[in-house]
Amino acid sequence: MKKVMFTGGGSAGHVTVNMALMPLFLNEGWSVEYIGSAQGIERQLVSSLPEVDYFPISTGKLRRYLDLQNMKDPFKIAKGVFQAYRLINKRKPQVLFSKGGFVSVPVVIGAWLNKVPVIIHESDITPGLANRISIPLAAAVCTTFPETAEQISKAKTRYVGAVIRKELHQGLADKGRKFCGFHANKPVLLIMGGSLGARKINETVRAALTDLSERFQIVHLCGKGQLDTSIRLSGYQQYEYINEELPDVLAMSDMVISRAGSNSIFEFLSLQKPMLLIPLTKQQSRGDQILNARSFEKSGYCKVLEEEEMTATSLVAGVMEVYNKREGFIGNMRKNKQSEALSSVFQLIKETARHR
Structure with missing residues (x-):
């Protein structure tokens, strides 16, 4: 069976695009799985799709400021990478789609180590820290703003516009x-x-x-x-x-x-x-x-x-x-021209899975 895996979390903004895409794959008979944190909002949101198998992993937060938790979180992230690597090696998805957020970093690394192609979505004009870490490991980066291509490799960039839930x-x-x-x-x-x-x-x-x-x-x-x-x-x-x-x-x-x-x-x-x-x-x-x-x-x-x-x-x-x-x-x-972003990202994920 064709299988796609999703990740992203920490806030609803790092989940909504995934929530728009997953029903499209389910409707076409794909097996859909999700790796996220144990207690994050992503688990709550994904639970509304009972057909999607959810796998929690250890996560740490990527902070830009001094905090005592910064001493512990690298170990949590390392544990999350190990958990994600084993899960992906066992579940064998054809492709991973990442919406970003701190939970996505160990999952993207785990997919890359398993040679599973990664597609990232960046909503903002400038990539967040988690996506900046993950982009070098990705096959493609879908962007909402055309200006984002100035921040990352243009060869990887796919300007698609905003993904809107139907x-x-x-x-x-x-x-x-x-x-x-x-x-x-x-x-x-x-x-x-x-x-x-x-x-x-x-x-x-x-x-x-x-x-x-x-x-x-x-x-x-x-x-x-x-x-x-x-x-x-x-x-x-x-x-x-x-x-x-x-x-x-x-x-x-x-x-x-x-x-x-x-x-x-x-x-x-x-x-x-x-x-x-x-x-x-x-x-x-x-x-x-x-x-x-x-x-x-x-x-x-x-x-x-x-x-x-x-x-x-x-x-x-x-x-x-x-x-x-x-x-x-x-x-x-x-006057704003609505893009076909949802369809474009859907097709890109399927095309990437076929060429693996």
């Missing part, structure tokens, strides 16, 4: 309102701080709830362990994370407050949702979200609010500006 376009606004207990007579504001949540955004949103709730019904995705159960406010619903109901919630939403992870913002672009983007600061990241957000702002898809400038007052002002100018943002997004 199910996101199948959401029903009525189902979203029923799920949240909302009505159709008041606009809906969706707040997403990323799959792991964003404490500063959560705190600022809650400080601004009185003003925001006068104009909007609010869906607040807070991240694991960041719910505030003390809040009792009509028209305000908070969840740690939404999976199956997300297409319906997006369908009913009139605008979005979000971080600026590439996968998410391209999905909002595809759905033509006006955005207020609050990218991670350079102190929190390598600055990729700032580049993503500024690129979208230049194209007229969003307004950017820097976290350093975010207060309850500036947040409300930003939301109202985006909402009042929503028709302009939507008009610009309609």
Whole structure:
């Protein structure tokens, strides 16, 4: 049987492309397997596809800052490489597809040691640390932004555009309102701080709830362990994370407050949702979200609010500006030519497997 293996994790952004691709392989009769961490969000998300066999391995985090865990994690990564090597040697996939994140590094090394071809997907303009380590071992690198080719070997680069999950376009606004207990007579504001949540955004949103709730019904995705159960406010619903109901919630939403992870913002672009983007600061990241957000702002898809400038007052002002100018943002997004990225990556993986 034809077999493809996937890896990637640490955040939902390192899993969503895999989630879009795996059903395509299952529908064509492939055996699909996944290597990820034992406790990461990737395990939770992949569990929604019972046909996919999941194999957990030891992982360590690749940090850019000083931390005592940096002394332990190389041993965890080495253990993960050994586990991944043995798994891949035993399971014998024809190809490995990696979405990145720290869990992917030992898996890519394990595949390379087994001479299994690796295809990597990079969502951001500049590759993350995990992908930078893995790219020399890859047969091809699929990119969302054409500028990424300037950062890596052009011979390996395949510019495909944004991979969008098909199910996101199948959401029903009525189902979203029923799920949240909302009505159709008041606009809906969706707040997403990323799959792991964003404490500063959560705190600022809650400080601004009185003003925001006068104009909007609010869906607040807070991240694991960041719910505030003390809040009792009509028209305000908070969840740690939404999976199956997300297409319906997006369908009913009139605008979005979000971080600026590439996968998410391209999905909002595809759905033509006006955005207020609050990218991670350079102190929190390598600055990729700032580049993503500024690129979208230049194209007229969003307004950017820097976290350093975010207060309850500036947040409300930003939301109202985006909402009042929503028709302009939507008009610009309609001009964006949708790529066939999902099909392109699907075909590339199959072609690579055939030529092994």
